[in-house]
Amino acid sequence: MSLPTRAPRFEVLCDITRPVLTGTAAECTFSSPGSLDYGTISLMIPLADTLWIVDQAKSLGFDLSGVVRAEQFPELQRMPEWLARGYAGEMKYLADPRRSDPQTVMPGIRSAIVGLLNYNTARPLSTDPVPHGENGEPRGWISRYAWGDDYHDVLRERLDALRESLREHFTGPFEARAYVDTGPVQERVLAKYAGLGWLGKNTLLLNQMLGSFFFLGVILTTLDLEPTLAANELPPPDLCGNCRRCLDACPTQAFVEPYVMDARKCISYLTIELHGLIPEEFREPMGNHVFGCDICQEVCPWNRRAPISTIPQFQARVFPPAEENLTSRSLTPQAESFCLPRLEWLLQLSEADFRELFRGSPVKRTKWRGLMRNACIALGNSGLRPGTADHRRVSELLNRLAGSGDQILAESARWALSRIQ
Numbered sequence: 001m002s003l004p005t006r007a008p009r010f011e012v013l014c015d016i017t018r019p020v021l022t023g024t025a026a027e028c029t030f031s032s033p034g035s036l037d038y039g040t041i042s043l044m045i046p047l048a049d050t051l052w053i054v055d056q057a058k059s060l061g062f063d064l065s066g067v068v069r070a071e072q073f074p075e076l077q078r079m080p081e082w083l084a085r086g087y088a089g090e091m092k093y094l095a096d097p098r099r100s101d102p103q104t105v106m107p108g109i110r111s112a113i114v115g116l117l118n119y120n121t122a123r124p125l126s127t128d129p130v131p132h133g134e135n136g137e138p139r140g141w142i143s144r145y146a147w148g149d150d151y152h153d154v155l156r157e158r159l160d161a162l163r164e165s166l167r168e169h170f171t172g173p174f175e176a177r178a179y180v181d182t183g184p185v186q187e188r189v190l191a192k193y194a195g196l197g198w199l200g201k202n203t204l205l206l207n208q209m210l211g212s213f214f215f216l217g218v219i220l221t222t223l224d225l226e227p228t229l230a231a232n233e234l235p236p237p238d239l240c241g242n243c244r245r246c247l248d249a250c251p252t253q254a255f256v257e258p259y260v261m262d263a264r265k266c267i268s269y270l271t272i273e274l275h276g277l278i279p280e281e282f283r284e285p286m287g288n289h290v291f292g293c294d295i296c297q298e299v300c301p302w303n304r305r306a307p308i309s310t311i312p313q314f315q316a317r318v319f320p321p322a323e324e325n326l327t328s329r330s331l332t333p334q335a336e337s338f339c340l341p342r343l344e345w346l347l348q349l350s351e352a353d354f355r356e357l358f359r360g361s362p363v364k365r366t367k368w369r370g371l372m373r374n375a376c377i378a379l380g381n382s383g384l385r386p387g388t389a390d391h392r393r394v395s396e397l398l399n400r401l402a403g404s405g406d407q408i409l410a411e412s413a414r415w416a417l418s419r420i421q
């Protein structure tokens with residue numbers, strides 16, 4: 001007998017785990033929270049294992065999880081064409097052929113366990129009306145996912161704990177490898193077929209209850225687990241409908257068509273993955289972005305009522321004013337934050353400051369040079385007016401970079417100066 005809806009099903013899973021584990025098969029009666037009796041079912045042990053894993057993942061803090069067979073899903077077959085069109089830009093690692101076929105990632109692979117962790121910290125949004133600070137100083141946008149600690153570490157810790165529990169639960173030899181971005185797998189596709197959501201027109205995985213501000217992590221394993229979705233069950237339906245807000249809101253027109261992105265145009269790629277100069281055509285549309293971009297998620301209706309994450313590691317890092325700032329610059333010292341950081345603050349960071357501030361933060365991926373380059377572009381878009389104290393200080397910093405031997409920084413700084421003179 002199949003269960004009537006997803007919600008009561010998840011309620012039931014935890015309750016029936018224990019009795020099922022005691023035999024080869026078990027019978028249990030269950031009812032919905034509204035006490036409607038759904039009857040008695042027989043469950044084979046493999047499904048009990050899957051339910052146990054989902055329960056374990058929940059107790060380790062994952063908001064959702066699911067199990068999927070490691071198969072070549074239809075989306076993965078579009079990969080060669082996507083690559084051939086050049087959409088991956090400098091991300092050469094995406095051309096690894098194993099990404100198109102999970103069966104090739106690990107000898108004897110059978111299943112993938114996918115975990116989802118919400119990072120939807122409270123507002124502001126980058127699309128909120130005030131891009132500058134209270135005092136009018138230009139501020140940059142660091143993507144919400146990078147306000148706190150590196151999600152790779154946060155998820156990895158939980159996945160490793162889950163792997164440990166697998167070792168205790170399953171006897172006999174098996175292999176299990178945990179990945180957060182790091183493996184040659186397309187996590188969103190596995191997540192879709194593990195029943196966690198649908199792939200939206202902005203290419204992200206969306207969940208009806210959780211929106212899309214979440215991370216994914218996977219454990220690939222040789223364990224032959226029963227998938228979360230039964231053979232006759234489809235993944236959650238695509239609820240994008242006629243909406244095209246993300247496609248229209250993208251400042252750089254990165255979507256060549258719904259569900260397909262030319263990553264070379266995405267601000268996230270430009271600010272994080274691209275090592276050279278930002279192509280001129282994208283500099284102005286980049287606005288105040290200095291690391292990543294949230295726009296195609298912020299405009300998505302499914303994120304409007306998404307739950308807020310209170311995970312301490314994902315909250316914005318804040319730096320109290322240093323003692324010396326009390327005397328050197330102004331009498332109004334302020335705390336600095338990764339949420340809407342002052343661009344002048346970013347631009348005056350030395351490489352050593354950068355290493356110190358962004359230790360254990362996702363921002364370190366773009367390196368000091370990348371952040372300086374991005375801050376230059378954002379300042380070029382800041383509309384700073386000559387004749388102000390802010391303008392004088394910022395021009396001094398930009399002039400210093402313009403005269404540096406680094407061609408990329410020099411060109412980015414010159415461009416910024418030309419825009420604010």
Ligand code: B12
Nearest residue numbers: 075078079143181186187203204205215216260268292293
């Ligand atoms: C590379 C990468 C990027 C690249 C490319 C983005 C992309 N859409 O693929 C860049 C740097 C731009 C990027 C940006 C971001 N990323 Co990213 N990224 C990845 C990574 C490492 C690999 C994804 C991948 O394989 N892309 C390759 C392409 C081929 O995939 P695709 O877009 O799904 O393309 C398919 C479709 O186009 C489909 N298709 C359907 N119809 C058609 C029609 C035609 C004609 C064609 C050709 C293809 C096609 O076929 C293609 C191949 O399967 C994953 C982690 C992982 N290992 O999976 C994280 C991941 C996807 N990123 C993530 C995040 C959080 C982000 C950002 C939000 C970060 C930020 N705030 O800046 C943005 C979001 C931008 C966006 N709208 O996608 C999360 C997403 C979570 C979620 N809810 O889905 C992931 C899963 C990381 C994680 N572990 O949590 N990312």
Ligand code: SF4
Nearest residue numbers: 250266267293295296
């Ligand atoms: S992250 Fe920003 S630039 Fe990239 S596709 Fe979404 S809206 Fe466009």
Ligand code: SF4
Nearest residue numbers: 200201240243246300
């Ligand atoms: S903004 Fe609209 S089209 Fe884009 S992902 Fe969200 S629901 Fe889908």
